[in-house]
Amino acid sequence: MRNKPIIIAGAGIGGLSAACLLAARGEEVLLIERQAAPGGKMRHINIDGALIDGGPTVFTMRYIFDAIFAEAGTTLEAELGLKPLSVLARHSWGHGAELDLFADLKQSADAIAQFAGPDEANHFLSFQAESRRVFNALKKPFIESQRPTPFSLATSSGISGMLELMRINPFETLWSAVSRHFKDPRLRQLYGRYATYCGSSPFEAVATLMLIAHVEQDGVWSVEGGMHAVARAFERVFLRLGGTIRYGLSVSDVELHHGSVSAIATSESERIECSDLIINADVNAVASGLFGPSVQHAARAVPAKARSLSAITWAAHLTTHGFPLEHHNVFFSSDYKKEFDELATGYPSDPTVYICAQDRTEKVDGPERLLILVNSPANGDDAPQAHQKIEMAMRLKLAHCGLKIDWDDTRIVTTPPSGFADLFPATGGAIYGRASHGWLASFQRAAAKTKIPGLYLAGGSAHPGPGVPMAAMSGRLAAESLMVQRVSTRKFHRGAITGGISMR
């Protein structure tokens, strides 16, 4: 196997980080991507030459990227222009009810005191402290661990870690946790919304998702050139390390030899031998047989009812007035419970609308780049849904909050759940893999190492979960798992060859 490359199927952030880490360790890596560009969900949409982020927009947990780039012999600063945002997000409920959260904790507490009273400002500080504790308790034994189980979580944390873990109620929902902290329904809604970062409902998601509040408080950056520039930076570093990329090609089948991965077949009917294969597609693509029957059983299928949310997005290059947009903006629905009840079967009648106004770090004059997003059910593989009604509801919500947009349909690209389903096969448009509903959900995500020797999984649908930093972490876990396997196999061979007697 020594002269055969490691193949990575998919140049999403999980595949790209695994590719860079393995190439940095001197491995020969061939990255195969079905689209014409890297990034997967982290894509650009071109409207009249304006390149608009069509996927992730919030860049957090930069320490994960710092570490990968350091191992690849460079730095994040050398590869990317990053600017810390002082306003994390602007939130609006209409009729002038607006609240900004800031990178500075005290500034946020002051804003909350003005918005909802001094008691709620204190509740905010205790909520942030709890979310920091949850993050610290889960960072090593869960996020950075290869295959966490409830048992390993408890035993690998050390005494102090175990004490922190014992303070986490695994059966509490995020909604109940935010309701425990906040009295103001608007603040419950604001912090409950973090469940949607994993495509989940705050009424069913585990309370541990409150750790996202700490992650954002720890820093949100805007990326020069948009989030797609992150993918391009990884691509550049990988090529510099001697890696090879082939775009516009799919891995369509996997060949096993004595039960181990030995070759792949492509959409161009090529057969390419490999030592190992990392699949960065959604794990459900493997379970659905899109990588062939020999590996189908390596991943557990995600039933439609366990899917995370999808979204309908409108990438637009338009002029706005009235509401002073920040980089990240949220316009809330009037009844969050009703919104999530409706999301179980279709588009909500009164949606919460998120807008990324990526030009807002600079002065805006004229049309600006916008990504407008509304959560949607992952039913993109059902009969096509009409989306005029949800588009009207989105426009009404923005107008209600005072944001006027000079709508021009020729400068808008709409991606409904069926669009995400086409881009990411076997997902139904689910953006974040399995929903984080119930305490067991986090342990049901696929581990990096599968039961098929030489086959690994990386990406937002695998452990530790979705989001750009988590998917990058899963790429690291896949690369590390592969290297550990390689070293142990190498040791075994060496022992057997010298003198014919195995030393092990």
Ligand SMILES: Cc1cc2nc3c(=O)[nH]c(=O)nc-3n(C[C@H](O)[C@H](O)[C@H](O)COP(=O)(O)OP(=O)(O)OC[C@H]3O[C@@H](n4cnc5c(N)ncnc54)[C@H](O)[C@@H]3O)c2cc1C
């Ligand atoms: C609208 C939207 C907003 C989001 N907002 C945020 C945010 O603000 N912050 C955040 O952190 N995260 C956000 N996310 C989630 C984040 O984008 C994802 O969790 C993350 O990018 C997933 O990365 P991945 O490694 O799973 O790869 P993916 O991005 O899923 O890419 C997988 C790649 O594999 C390729 N592929 C699939 N099958 C094959 C095959 N057979 N052969 C070859 N290639 C194949 C695909 O073409 C694709 O390029 C958002 C996502 C979306 C869609």
